[in-house]
Amino acid sequence: MSxxxxxxxxxxxxxxxxxxxxxxxxxxxxxxxxxxxxxRAGIETVVLERHHDFHRDFRGDTVHPxxxxxxxxxxxxxxxxxxxHQKVTTxxxxxxxxxxDIADFTRLRVAYPYMAFVPQWxxxxxxxxxxxxxxxxxxxxxxxxxxxxxxxxGRVRGVRARGRAGDLxxxxxxxxxxxxxxxxxxxxxxxxxxxxxRSLDVAFFRISRRPTDPDEGICVRVGPGRIFGATDRGHYWxxxxxxxxxxxxxxxxxxxxxxxxxxxxxxxxxxxxxxxLRSLDELSVLKARxxxxxxxxxxxxxxxxxxxxxxxxxxxxxxNLAVQDAVATANALTAPLxxxxxxxxxxxxxxxxxxxxRRLLATVLSQGLxxxxxxxxxxxxxxxxxxxxxxxxxxxxxPAQLLMSRxxxxxxxxxxxxxxxxxxxxxRGSDPEKGRP
Numbered sequence: 145m146s147x148x149x150x151x152x153x154x155x156x157x158x159x160x161x162x163x164x165x166x167x168x169x170x171x172x173x174x175x176x177x178x179x180x181x182x183x184r185a186g187i188e189t190v191v192l193e194r195h196h197d198f199h200r201d202f203r204g205d206t207v208h209p210x211x212x213x214x215x216x217x218x219x220x221x222x223x224x225x226x227x228x229h230q231k232v233t234t235x236x237x238x239x240x241x242x243x244x245d246i247a248d249f250t251r252l253r254v255a256y257p258y259m260a261f262v263p264q265w266x267x268x269x270x271x272x273x274x275x276x277x278x279x280x281x282x283x284x285x286x287x288x289x290x291x292x293x294x295x296x297x298g299r300v301r302g303v304r305a306r307g308r309a310g311d312l313x314x315x316x317x318x319x320x321x322x323x324x325x326x327x328x329x330x331x332x333x334x335x336x337x338x339x340x341x342r343s344l345d346v347a348f349f350r351i352s353r354r355p356t357d358p359d360e361g362i363c364v365r366v367g368p369g370r371i372f373g374a375t376d377r378g379h380y381w382x383x384x385x386x387x388x389x390x391x392x393x394x395x396x397x398x399x400x401x402x403x404x405x406x407x408x409x410x411x412x413x414x415x416x417x418x419x420x421l422r423s424l425d426e427l428s429v430l431k432a433r434x435x436x437x438x439x440x441x442x443x444x445x446x447x448x449x450x451x452x453x454x455x456x457x458x459x460x461x462x463x464n465l466a467v468q469d470a471v472a473t474a475n476a477l478t479a480p481l482x483x484x485x486x487x488x489x490x491x492x493x494x495x496x497x498x499x500x501x502r503r504l505l506a507t508v509l510s511q512g513l514x515x516x517x518x519x520x521x522x523x524x525x526x527x528x529x530x531x532x533x534x535x536x537x538x539x540x541x542x543p544a545q546l547l548m549s550r551x552x553x554x555x556x557x558x559x560x561x562x563x564x565x566x567x568x569x570x571x572r573g574s575d576p577e578k579g580r581p
Contacts, residue, residue, distance in 0.1 A: 164190045164282070165485045167303055167316040169289045169329055171198070173264070174449030174466035175322035176271040180218070181474035183281030185563045187481050190314055191275070192305055194288035194323075198265035205264045206460035209249060210558040211467050212256035217561040221256075223270060229262040230378050232361035235552065239366045247549040254553070259362070261377060264463070278565075287312075292319065292332050292445065299493070300444030303329070317484050317491045320473065321447045322466070325433070325454035333442055337435035337454065341515040344456050344522065345392050347385045347427040351417050353378070358413060365410045371525055372410050381414070383407075384457070385427075387526050388518075392429060400424050432456040434511050441496035448473055448499065453507045458514040459552050465510055471559040472502045478563045506557035513551065 166182055168175045171193030179191035207215075207224075215221045235247040249257045275281040287307035293315065295301045302315040321329040330337070353376065365372045373384035385403075387395070395403055400423065408415035436453040440446065449466035476498045484491045 161302075161313040161315050162190060162282075162284075164188045164314065164316045165481055166190070166318045166320060167192065167314045168320045168322055169303060170321065170323035170327075170449070170451070171195075171268065171272065171283065171285070172322060172324060172449065172466065173268070173271075173463045174451075174470045175320070176268050176275070177467050177470035178320060178322065178448070178473055179281060179283065180271050180275040180278075181470060181561070181563055182478065182481070183275050183278040184218075184565050185474070185478045185482065186278075186280055186565070187478065187485060188280045188282075190282045190284060190316070191272070192287045192289050192303070192314070193283065193285050196286040198268040205261055205267070206463060207260045207262060207267065208460070208464045208555070209252060209254045209256050209258065209553040210555050211464050212260060213254065214467065214471060214559070214561060216255060218274070220270065220274060223274075224260075224262070224267075227262050227266045227270065228378070229260045230376060231258040231260055232376070233258045234361050236360065236363045237366060238363055243363065246545060247552050248545060249549055249553050251546050251549050252553055257553075259460070259553070261375065288328075289314075289323065290328060290332075292329060295444075298443065300333070300442060317444075318477070318481065319445045321445060321451045322449045322470075323451055325435075325450040327447070327451040329445065330437075330447065330451055333445065335437055335439070335442070335447065337437045340434045340436060340511055341518065344432045344458075344518055345387050345389055346430045346432055346457050347387075347392060347395075348430065349383050349385075349421055349427050351381045351383055351414050351420055353380050357381075366525055367406075367410045369526055370406050370410055371522060372407060374411060374414075383411075386457075386522055388523060389431070391526060392427075396424055430457065434514055436507065436511065440500040441493070443493045444491075446473065446496045446499060448503075452500075453511065455511065456514045456518065458517045459510075461510045461514065461552075461555070464555060465507065468506065468555060468557070468559045469499070469503050471561060473499050475559070475562040476502065503557070506555055509556045 165188040168179050168189060168191045171191050175191055179189050182189040212221065215224050233248065233250050234245045236243045236245045249259065272283050276283065284307055287305050289303040289305045291304040292300045293302035293304060293313060300319050302313055303319055305312050305314060321327055323329060360374060360376055362375050365374065371386045373386065375382040403424065404418040404421065407418050433454055434456050437447055440452045448469040450462065455462040455465060477495060480491060480495055483489060
């Protein structure tokens with residue numbers, strides 16, 4: 145009898161386990177940055193990204209001054225600036241036809257006093273391309289983790305995933321879950337985040353931009369019961385409509401005509417283009433929630449980014465807080481991971497708590513600012529139909545604007561890259577002291 149034919153790779157057959165030191169689940173800003181930083185330091189790292197590419201619209205694409213500084217520290221700033229992007233120096237609120245800047249980044253003493261808007265897929269392509277320059281880096285696109293592997297004592301020792309070639313296992317010293325606010329690994333180990341405050345619905349859509357339009361950068365336009373955001377993306381306006389949970393149901397009941405009329409009333413220079421929104425089905429809805437894990441790790445497993453603390457879109461903190469988490473993680477764990485990789489020694493899971501200790505205060509304060517903005521700004525406007533008082537405060541108090549510029553631009557605890565690529569090996573027989581006086 146002839147042997148059975150070997151099934152093709154896409155038939156779901158098991159493949160040889162992938163062995164590495166760190167497996168990062170999720171190729172978003174946190175996962176991509178951590179993968180680069182670890183591989184750059186010589187730590188064997190596999191990054192799993194469930195999508196086949198990064199091309200998804202209406203994702204966080206604000207890169208703040210603190211993150212631009214990190215890109216500079218990684219020698220990536222010139223390549224970043226070569227990407228299509230817009231620079232924005234102010235964030236404003238228009239209320240009763242009057243604009244007030246609540247943040248002005250030119251007041252900061254930093255190398256890059258602006259926010260840069262760049263499509264997130266370009267940002268992630270840049271980071272992962274740099275990661276692939278390092279032999280220790282491996283990126284598996286179209287590969288979704290769906291479970292964890294455990295040792296006899298219950299420690300996480302890898303992940304089960306499904307990729308282009310079928311099912312696979314990744315065996316590693318440490319798993320880092322950077323798989324977002326709907327983290328599969330978080331569900332797998334029973335880690336449940338605590339909901340903080342009310343949820344927020346944000347609907348995104350596009351309207352064309354004309355050369356005669358005002359130079360607004362980022363501007364939130366507030367009217368009784370309505371909030372529209374407009375962000376200049378060069379050839380179009382990225383628009384947002386913010387409301388409390390369930391508010392979009394009221395929008396749908398009122399219909400497209402009413403929504404267009406509200407947009408024209410609140411953003412009058414777009415009145416002749418509101419017809420470009422042809423259906424309410426074109427709205428891309430983000431059901432945002434603010435939550436946080438009380439414990440960010442389990443033996444062999446660490447949560448960072450939205451998997452540890454989901455953010456709302458307010459102030460665009462999400463991407464930058466995730467990147468800061470990645471930098472803090474690399475700073476704290478590179479040395480012990482390298483030691484475990486070189487010697488085979490057991491990694492001390494107690495070290496994982498250091499990441500939460502480092503990043504917790506910045507996370508709590510950032511989420512607190514978002515919750516306060518929603519309670520006293522968004523809820524006041526949408527639910528009570530009143531104008532929020534904050535813009536008047538910033539119009540009268542210069543220090544308040546400077547403080548908000550620092551908080552939004554730099555965050556509450558900006559991180560810096562403390563790890564470095566390994567030195568090239570010294571040629572055999574060389575004398576490091578030779579030639580010294």
